[in-house]
Amino acid sequence: MKAARSGNPEKKAPALLDAIRAVGELLAAEGETAGIVVVGGAALILGGIVSRLTEDVDIIATARSWRKGVPASISRPDPLPASLLRAVSRVARDFILPENWMNAEVGAQWDMGLPPGFEKRVRWQQFGGLSLGIADRRDLIYLKLYAAVDNEEPQSVHYQDLLALRPDKRELAAAAT
């Protein structure tokens, strides 16, 4: 969602929350459910840590099992459920967003391993048929540090997001190990 397709640059970009809510409404209307865990800028926005309006939604995991309507365990987001992909594509059209505004590229992080206890710290929110899990602050620090070291520029979004998370030395040291 970093770059809107709209030809009018002055037009206010749609809020991330509107687009996510729309995905949930579409799933519910189809009688479908999906569970995703998001990290990155979208997680920071949804967690109230940064105030950007738009951001790609990086899915790091999908719900693997459910208990009483709530995701009970997660797995690598590969592939994303077909019903979710249909909803994401429709929302891209309806909100004039790039096709891949919600994607699972960050799922490659599973190759390096997720922070220990990541799954237990996920906080779940419900948007219609969409259960959306937000990674915990300490996990976001871990992942942002990992992303920021690849960007030498202090002005980079990852670096700035890491600053916004206000990690202390102990948290940075833990993330670095």
Added chain:
Amino acid sequence: MSIGIKKNIVRTITESAIDSAWIQWRSLGSLITAPKSARSLVDPEALVLASLTLRDHERRLWDVLASWAVTGSKLLSVQRIKNLTPEYPTRTTDRLAEFARIAFMEGGDHRWRKLAGAESGPRPRTQELRRPSANGWDPAALIVRLRLGVGVGLQADIVAFLLSQKGAWASSRVIAEATGYSVYAIRRTADKMAEARFVESTGHKPLEYRADRAAWRGVLGLEEDVLPWRYWYQAFAFVADLIALSQEGALEAATKYLLSSHLRDLAEKHENAFRLNRIPSPDPRQSAGEEYVAAFEQVAEGLANWMSESA
């Protein structure tokens, strides 16, 4: 609680479509009253499909249709109506089977046999609303008139479309878009017509065709320019879908966003109706999410106004 578009939108469009149909049937020589003559060429198959759609709202349209099915079906193209029906909702095409049955059983027109259903639809109050031979032709009835003269088929429709272009060249694709025939069929027929000197062809790429206005005016005894072509089958298809969706309750949704998304589907499906007829409509890319509901209402109002002005 469900959310819908403004209640008067569907009603306004329906009324505008009924008025248009009424004017067009009158211009084809039907024995009915209408406030004016049509301002654009009447597309006979589009008019049949529109009238079948509007039958519930204006029962007299069924009387006109039943009259035409008995004495005028031979002036309609079965092939063309088959080409156009995929653009229309099932409700309309189901009723076409009733029209076809009357044309086949009572009109003796065997071309309609394959389209005929088991029922003939509601009993019409009269089947004498078509004048078998017109006393003078309304300029809007050019397509029907040409079909009567040269036969029902692509030739008459190609000539009518080219004459409406006032001497401008038109490609096979443009003619196909207007008439609903395939590009291949148009090119094959138009090439033969050019060889017979019925129309002119550029003879080279881009391959385009035009009709000699002066010559055809002489043949047809026209005193004024041919009326403009309007893309009625595309416009009526939008109306038919809108009415069908309204009757099915599909113009309501649980949330405003869901409604906006359904409306976007509808507008996307029928974008040709707006593009070809140059009906002003807001760019959907400027109305994100639920903002499109208001934009769609403008689109629908634009179509209603266009029908009032163009019929």
